[in-house]
Amino acid sequence: MAADMLNEEISNDRESVREQSHAEIEYCVLDPTGNITILVTTPVPVELQPRIAAELMWIIPESEQVGFLTHDDSCDIALRMAGGEFCGNASMSAAVYAADKAGAVKSEIVLRVSGSEEPIRAEVEKMSDGSWTGTVNMPRPAKIERVVLPGAGSVPVVCFEGIHHVILEEKIEEARAEEYARMWCRELAADAIGLMFLDRANAKLTPLVYVPSADTICWENSCASGTTAAVAYLASESGAPVRMTLSQPGGGLTVEVSEDGIPRLQGHVRILHYGRTVVTYSSGNL
Known part of the structure; x- marks a missing residue:
């Protein structure tokens, strides 16, 4: 080893x-x-x-x-x-x-x-x-469900063991998004939360991650678990395997969700x- x-x-x-x-x-x-x-x-x-x-x-x-x-x-x-x-x-x-x-x-x-x-x-x-x-x-999501969240209505939430990711396809002003991250983390009783702003037409992702136990909130240059969450959501929506590269501020990350359901992340x-x-x-x- x-x-x-x-x-x-x-x-x-x-x-x-x-x-x-x-x-x-x-x-x-x-x-x-x-x-x-x-x-x-x-x-x-x-x-x-x-x-x-x-x-x-x-x-x-x-x-x-x-x-x-x-x-x-x-x-x-x-x-x-x-x-x-x-x-x-x-x-x-x-x-x-x-x-x-x-x-x-x-x-x-x-x-x-x-x-x-x-x-x-x-x-x-x-x-x-x-x-x-x-x-x-990557870990399989524990569940993918739609949840009604204050200020957003019904939105997809992809739940992993250590973090929940909310998939958002409409823009939210940065300060408001940070407020929502804190609020929704409490609402979902999550250990940590990601707000993944997905532009599926242009294959772009803008990640915001809040970790209450470390008291950090960050607009990240890339987020691997958030990319996985977004692609897993798209695969569940289509009912078919999906391979997708999502461009983020720091570059692109590729995730493939194949028929076995295991998400595979590729990066540098x-x-x-x-x-x-x-x-x-x-x-x-x-």
């Missing part, structure tokens, strides 16, 4: 940051289709992750999300997002990180990811320009840099 080759990179024997007010954090910054992702390789207790994530996103302002990597004997690598949500782009990024650290140019990686009960399988391959292509078997990832920083926090505020 690739996990055996990562022991020196992610060590559970490192000193815990639980009692520290200054924590030295090692991380990797990746670019999966513009959705800049920080993956922390230093073990961090779950209760500290939202605060550490907020500090890292302040240090690296172009970042849109933070995930935390750990060992898991049942897979190659485990990923927990700061808010405990599921993220397809971060899953692909974690697979690229594992392959890169193992010195592989092509690899199949099995991950445990927050917001998914089942393991996630990813195939990644390094290109001649140093970037990576990846295919991820670049490793931007590895880093180390000291994060200062007050344990009394956590």
